[in-house]
Each structure stands twice: as C-alpha cells, then as structure tokens.
Amino acid sequence: MSTPRVIDLSHPxxxxxxxxxGTPPVEITILDQxxxxxxxxxHSNASRLAMNIHCGTHMDAPFHFMPLGRTIDQVxxxxxxxxxxxxxxxxxxxxxxxxxADLQPWEASLRRTGxxxxxxxxxxxxxxxxxxxxxxxxxxxxxxxxxxCGVHLIGVETASVDMAPHDTHLVLLGNDCLIVECLRGLExxxxxxxxxxxxxxxxxxxxxxxxxxxxxxxx
Numbered sequence: 001m002s003t004p005r006v007i008d009l010s011h012p013x014x015x016x017x018x019x020x021x022g023t024p025p026v027e028i029t030i031l032d033q034x035x036x037x038x039x040x041x042x043h044s045n046a047s048r049l050a051m052n053i054h055c056g057t058h059m060d061a062p063f064h065f066m067p068l069g070r071t072i073d074q075v076x077x078x079x080x081x082x083x084x085x086x087x088x089x090x091x092x093x094x095x096x097x098x099x100x101a102d103l104q105p106w107e108a109s110l111r112r113t114g115x116x117x118x119x120x121x122x123x124x125x126x127x128x129x130x131x132x133x134x135x136x137x138x139x140x141x142x143x144x145x146x147x148x149c150g151v152h153l154i155g156v157e158t159a160s161v162d163m164a165p166h167d168t169h170l171v172l173l174g175n176d177c178l179i180v181e182c183l184r185g186l187e188x189x190x191x192x193x194x195x196x197x198x199x200x201x202x203x204x205x206x207x208x209x210x211x212x213x214x215x216x217x218x219x
Contacts, residue, residue: 002219009155009183009198009213010057011126019055020159021132026051053208059200060179064207065169070176072209073202079152079178080211084115084196086189092120092136100145106192110149115196123157123184137162143171155180155198155213180213189215 011017015026032046054060059080062069087106089098098118103110110116118138125131135158143161146154154161154177161179162168172179180198195216200209 004195005217005219007185007188007215007217009185009215010211011182011184013049013051013056013210016127017056018127018131019052023052023055024050026055051210053203053206053210054181056210057180057182057184057198057213058208058210059198060169060173060181060208061200061206062173062176062178064179065166065173069173071203071205072200072207073204075178075200077199080199081197082115082195083113083193084117084153084155085109085113085193086186086191087116087118089118089136090121094130094134094136096136098136098138098142100139100142103142103145107149109193110146110151113193114150115153115155116146116151117155117183117186117196118157119186119189120157121187123182123186126182126184132159135159138168140167140171143168143177147171147175147177151177153178153180153196153198155183155196157183157186180211183213185215189217191217 015028019025027050029048032043034043034045036043061072063071085106120136122135138161198211198213200211203209
C-alpha cells in the first residue's frame with residue numbers, strides 16, 4: 001500500500017504572526033514546564049493560547065456575517081474534506097479582482113469537486129508589511145459563479161476573499177459556502193485536483209476557527 005504525501009497548507013501559530021489589523025496579537029502563556037520537575041513533584045509542559053479566531057489560517061462559518069447562519073460547530077465535517085480544484089491565478093497582483101471569466105476554465109472541475117482553492121501567489125507576502133494591503137479579491141460576480149457551480153468551500157492565500165463592504169462574503173456565506181483564508185504552500189501541488197482537508201475546532205456557537213489545512217496527494 002502506497003503512503004500518501006501530506007502537504008501542510010497552514011501557517012504556524014506563534015506570537016509574532018500578524019493579526020488582522022486592529023485586532024489583538026496572539027498570546028501564548030506558559031502555565032507549567034516539565035523542566036521544573038523535582039524529586040518531590042512532577043511537572044508537565046502546559047500552555048494557554050489566546051487569539052482572534054480569524055487570525056492565520058482559519059475558516060469562516062456562515063455565522064461570521066449571517067446572524068442566522070451556521071456556526072462553526074454546526075458545519076458538517078464532510079464539507080471540510082474531499083476532492084478540491086486548484087485554480088491557478090498567479091497573474092493576480094495587488095489591487096486586482098478575480099472575475100467569473102477567470103474561473104470559467106475550471107468550471108467542469110469545480111462542479112465535480114465542490115471545492116475551489118485559489119492560488120494567487122500572495123502567501124509569499126506573509127509577515128510582510130503589505131500582506132493586508134491591496135491584496136487581490138474575489139468579485140461578488142465570481143462568488144455567485146462558484147455558488148452556481150455547487151462549490152461549498154473556497155480557500156485563498158490572501159487575508160480575506162474581499163474588502164469592505166464584503167459583498168463576496170455575503171454571497172458565499174449566505175449560500176453556506178465555507179471560506180478558508182491565509183493558506184500557504186499551494187505551489188507544491190502539481191495536480192489540478194487533489195484531496196483537501198481543513199477541519200475546524202468545534203467552538204460552540206461561534207463564527208469560525210483556526211484550521212490545520214492540508215493537501216493529500218498520492219505518492
């Protein structure tokens with residue numbers, strides 16, 4: 001039996017990772033350390049993590065923008081795993097907009113997989129000063145095209161799928177299409193279709209979750 005190749009598509013979580021502008025930074029507090037063990041008392045490494053749910057590689061649940069939308073613990077797990085289409089749009093530079101016409105060459109694959117992962121090269125700017133500035137966005141028209149294709153999950157390397165007033169978020173989340181933002185490592189995927197997994201934490205009643213997104217490729 002061959003062993004599949006698993007590619008990590010997530011940014012590591014640490015205190016120096018950039019939060020969305022205006023939101024608190026990640027905080028990791030050491031609660032206990034194994035090195036404190038003595039002959040009288042055993043210690044273990046234990047930590048506390050505090051972070052914005054929408055920091056780093058994360059998933060938006062419909063509730064993020066839709067008051068009556070599914071919360072992250074209500075998202076069916078089979079939506080978060082399965083075949084995905086890699087949409088290569090590496091010519092999308094700062095200030096550009098992905099249109100429905102840009103996505104049409106992948107229409108048959110998108111209808112087959114139901115998951116769209118967009119590679120635009122923006123992950124190279126992670127932790128650079130302009131990562132959150134003028135990134136390429138997905139138009140509301142393109143979002144409607146994805147929904148019409150039956151897409152129920154979209155993943156991007158950028159900090160968000162759009163900017164204010166967030167019409168693209170409303171189209172996607174309003175149609176129960178999950179959003180995974182801040183992916184990395186997509187250049188390691190050579191196939192047009194692959195297995196994608198981004199399982200969220202079951203945070204009761206909330207709007208999203210950090211995820212460990214991966215691509216699973218045959219050996």
